[in-house]
Amino acid sequence: MRYGPSVAACAAAALVFVFMVSAPAQQTAGPGRGKGKGKSGPAAAAPRNAQGRVIFGPPPGGTGFWGGGGSLLSKGAGGLPTNPTVEEVPFQPWARALYQYRQKEGQKDDPHARCLPPGGPRQFQTPNGFEFIEQPEYKRILIIHGGGPRSWRVIYTDGRALPPNDEDRIPTYFGYSSGHWEGDTLVVESEGYNEKFWFHRGGLPHTDALHLTERFSRPDYDTLKYEVTINDPKAYTRPWNAGFTVPWTYTNWDGTPGGEIQEYLCQDNERDWERLR
Amino acid sequence: MNLCRRFLMAAGLTLLTAFAQEGHPLVGTWHGTWGTTAATRNDITVVFLYDGKTIGGMVNPGPDSIKLQNATLDAEGWKVHFEGDTKDVQGKSIRLSADGKIENISNVRRTITGSWTQGAVKGDFKITRDN
Numbered sequence: 001m002r003y004g005p006s007v008a009a010c011a012a013a014a015l016v017f018v019f020m021v022s023a024p025a026q027q028t029a030g031p032g033r034g035k036g037k038g039k040s041g042p043a044a045a046a047p048r049n050a051q052g053r054v055i056f057g058p059p060p061g062g063t064g065f066w067g068g069g070g071s072l073l074s075k076g077a078g079g080l081p082t083n084p085t086v087e088e089v090p091f092q093p094w095a096r097a098l099y100q101y102r103q104k105e106g107q108k109d110d111p112h113a114r115c116l117p118p119g120g121p122r123q124f125q126t127p128n129g130f131e132f133i134e135q136p137e138y139k140r141i142l143i144i145h146g147g148g149p150r151s152w153r154v155i156y157t158d159g160r161a162l163p164p165n166d167e168d169r170i171p172t173y174f175g176y177s178s179g180h181w182e183g184d185t186l187v188v189e190s191e192g193y194n195e196k197f198w199f200h201r202g203g204l205p206h207t208d209a210l211h212l213t214e215r216f217s218r219p220d221y222d223t224l225k226y227e228v229t230i231n232d233p234k235a236y237t238r239p240w241n242a243g244f245t246v247p248w249t250y251t252n253w254d255g256t257p258g259g260e261i262q263e264y265l266c267q268d269n270e271r272d273w274e275r276l277r
Numbered sequence: 278m279n280l281c282r283r284f285l286m287a288a289g290l291t292l293l294t295a296f297a298q299e300g301h302p303l304v305g306t307w308h309g310t311w312g313t314t315a316a317t318r319n320d321i322t323v324v325f326l327y328d329g330k331t332i333g334g335m336v337n338p339g340p341d342s343i344k345l346q347n348a349t350l351d352a353e354g355w356k357v358h359f360e361g362d363t364k365d366v367q368g369k370s371i372r373l374s375a376d377g378k379i380e381n382i383s384n385v386r387r388t389i390t391g392s393w394t395q396g397a398v399k400g401d402f403k404i405t406r407d408n
Contacts, residue, residue: 097352109383195300207300234329
């Protein structure tokens with residue numbers, strides 16, 4: 001049987017799509033897929049709420065979401081110019097060797113490729129974008145993710161302390177987060193992570209001792225600035241800082257105007273469910 | 278410490294470490310066998326812990342567990358070494374020493390294969406990390 005050009009083109013397009021959805025991200029990948037087509041010209045000022053503080057969502061009645069962010073290990077392409085190189089990351093010897101192994105092996109064992117939730121900075125690097133949902137009446141902020149297993153994270157803003165590190169604290173993918181506002185910057189302290197995920201594209205290792213201090217700001221309408229201090233004394237010899245920016249997304253998945261996160265479930269395309277862990 | 282309390286502590290330790298997967302490659306609970314020949318095998322459980330500086334843990338959690346000593350991981354080649362004090366049937370202390378290598382390091386079901394000595398007795402072992 002011979003297939004016509006249209007069938008071949010369709011098959012090629014399907015292959016490209018499958019690759020885009022399933023290919024593991026490279027360590028220096030730039031802004032992720034989220035159809036982050038910004039408007040041309042200078043970006044507008046960041047929207048503010050009635051109290052005058054910057055918000056991380058669209059203004060009331062608006063749409064849009066954040067696309068995939070850059071890398072903590074690159075300068076440019078979304079990475080902050082102050083970011084360390086891989087060589088400058090203060091790995092413990094085992095952590096450096098494990099990271100190098102994961103890079104060498106093409107990240108074939110990436111848990112996120114098996115639809116497990118991406119904790120830490122990785123949650124802002126996934127395809128399909130994310131949104132901040134502020135709930136001041138409940139004193140919490142939700143971050144909902146369009147990619148992976150379509151999960152969400154809760155940041156409490158009621159001033160609570162993080163739960164003590166004892167036998168009652170169950171390690172989780174997104175950890176326990178408590179945040180507060182410093183002017184227009186949201187500062188979040190998080191810990192209590194499990195070790196079932198890679199916290200950054202490319203496989204930067206972490207342990208259950210991971211503590212993140214994240215600073216979110218929105219210097220203009222189209223840009224979310226993400227800065228993080230990584231403190232994991234079991235994997236790194238000292239705390240280290242890095243960050244990246246995330247572009248605002250005005251369009252839908254197919255490029256049409258709208259800026260709404262599509263329904264996407266990683267598991268829907270999973271063909272290896274019997275071996276999912 | 279009574280037997281029940283020691284068992285509960287060991288069970289709790291095993292449960293806590295069973296969650297770890299993608300962090301320090303040794304941390305967690307490993308199961309397998311060791312023996313002097315292919316036909317003479319015994320089940321073995323090894324629990325590895327890591328506090329950021331020192332690797333600890335035990336062999337065969339329970340009342341007759343062996344506390345790990347001098348445990349090391351050489352990231353170049355993923356070579357593992359650990360020792361422990363055991364007792365023979367007369368209660369005489371015998372040193373256990375084991376050396377192995379982690380295979381398939383990035384897989385949650387990675388393995389350690391190697392050899393061990395216990396006094397004059399020698400053998401091999403293979404353990405697989407629990408999911």
